[in-house]
Amino acid sequence: MNVVILQPSYIPWRGVFDQIYRADLFIFYDDVQYDKHGWRNRNQIKTAQGKQWLTIPVHSAGVTQGRPIREIEIDWSKPWAKSHWKALTYAYSRAPYFRRYAEFLEPFYQRRDRFLADFTIDLTIALARQLGITHTRFLRSSELDGITGEKTDRLIQILQRVGATHYLSGPSAREYIEPEKFAAAGIPFDYIEYDYPEYPQLYPPYDPHVSILDLLFMTGPQALDYIIRKEKPS
Numbered sequence: 001m002n003v004v005i006l007q008p009s010y011i012p013w014r015g016v017f018d019q020i021y022r023a024d025l026f027i028f029y030d031d032v033q034y035d036k037h038g039w040r041n042r043n044q045i046k047t048a049q050g051k052q053w054l055t056i057p058v059h060s061a062g063v064t065q066g067r068p069i070r071e072i073e074i075d076w077s078k079p080w081a082k083s084h085w086k087a088l089t090y091a092y093s094r095a096p097y098f099r100r101y102a103e104f105l106e107p108f109y110q111r112r113d114r115f116l117a118d119f120t121i122d123l124t125i126a127l128a129r130q131l132g133i134t135h136t137r138f139l140r141s142s143e144l145d146g147i148t149g150e151k152t153d154r155l156i157q158i159l160q161r162v163g164a165t166h167y168l169s170g171p172s173a174r175e176y177i178e179p180e181k182f183a184a185a186g187i188p189f190d191y192i193e194y195d196y197p198e199y200p201q202l203y204p205p206y207d208p209h210v211s212i213l214d215l216l217f218m219t220g221p222q223a224l225d226y227i228i229r230k231e232k233p234s
Contacts, residue, residue, distance in 0.1 A: 003164035005029050005141065005155055007069060008120045009039040010056055011127070011211040014227050015170065015194045020128050021228055022168055022192065023136050027158065028124075030070040030117045031142040036060075040069060041116055043211045046203050047091045051210065054084050058116055070142050072116045085109040088213065095202060097220035104130060105213075127212055131224045152178040156185045168192055199226045 004023040006016065008030055020026050034040060042055040057075040074080075085106060092098045104126070113119040117140075125138055139162070141147065147157050155177075159167055167189035169177065174191065182189050198206050199219050216223050 001025060001162075001164055002166045002168055003027065003159055003162060004168045005158060006170070007032065007035075007038070007040065008117050008124065009043070010041055010120050010123075011043045011054070011213055012039065012124060013043070013209060014196060014212050014215055015192070016124070017128060017131060017133065017212055018194070018196075018227050019168060019170065019192060020124075020136050021133050021224070025137045025139060025162060025164070027162070028117070028121050028138065028140045030121070030140045031068045031147075032154075034067055034069045034072050040072070040120070044209070045088065045091055046201055046207060046210050046214055047087075048203050050203075051207065052087060052091070054087060054211075056080055056084075056116060056119070068142070070115065070117045070140070073114055074116050074119065076112065081109040081111075092202070092213070092217045095217035098217045100220060101130065101216055127216070130216065131212075131227070132221075133224070151176055152181045156181060156187065159187055160185065166190070170194075197226055197229065 001024045002022060003025045004019045005027045006019060006029055008028045009016065041058055042053055044051045044053055057078045057080050059073045059075050108119070108123050108126070111119060121140070128136065141158060144158060144161050147154060147161065149157055164187060167182065167187055169189060169191055171191050171193060196208060199215060201207070201214065201218060215226060219226055
C-alpha cells in the first residue's frame with residue numbers, strides 16, 4: 001500500500017495532487033507544529049497584475065506558537081472568505097472552465113469553520129475528487145492514537161500503524177529523512193520528482209508554482225492529465 005504523509009495546506013499546487021494520485025492512502029499530517037510562514041493558510045493565484053497571495057488569517061502571536069496544525073483557529077474578524085472569492089472571480093472569470101467549477105467551489109467560501117485544518121482538508125479532498133482522483137483514501141494523523149517520537153521515527157510509526165508497504169515523499173524531504181531507519185523498518189520509499197508539462201494560462205509568462213485552481217479553471221476535465229503525464233496532453 002502506497003502511503004503519503006503531508007501537512008494540510010490551502011488550495012495546494014498540483015504537486016500535492018500528484019502525491020494524492022499516487023497514494024492508496026493519503027495522510028494529512030495535522031498533529032505536527034504549525035509553521036507560521038508555510039503553506040498551511042496561504043497560496044498564490046495568477047492575475048493580470050502578477051501573482052497574488054491569498055491568505056487565511058489565523059489567530060496569531062502566542063496563540064499559534066508551538067501548537068499543532070489541527071488546533072489553529074481561523075480569525076473571522078476579517079472578511080477573508082469574501083475577499084478570496086472576489087479575487088478568484090476577478091482573476092479567472094474569463095477562464096474556460098471557471099463557471100463549471102464555481103458552483104462547486106463557492107459554497108466553501110460560505111462556510112465558517114472554526115479550525116483551519118477542517119476547511120483546508122475538506123477543500124483539498126473535494127478538489128481531488130473534482131480532478132477525478134477517486135481511488136485514494138484519506139486520514140488525519142491526529143486520528144491515530146499513541147504515535148510518539150520525532151521526524152523520521154514518527155513517520156515510520158505512522159506507516160507501520162496503517163500497514164504501509166511503500167512510502168512516497170516530495171523531494172524537499174531529502175533534508176530530514178533518515179534512509180537507514182526506513183531500511184531497518186523494512187519500508188521502501190521513493191521521492192516524487194515534480195516534472196510537469198506546461199498548460200495554457202490567462203496571464204503570461206507561464207508560472208507552474210500557483211494553486212491547483214489555476215490548472216483546474218484553465219484545463220477543466222483535462223487537468224489530471226497535466227499532473228499524471230510527463231508530456232503535454234494532445
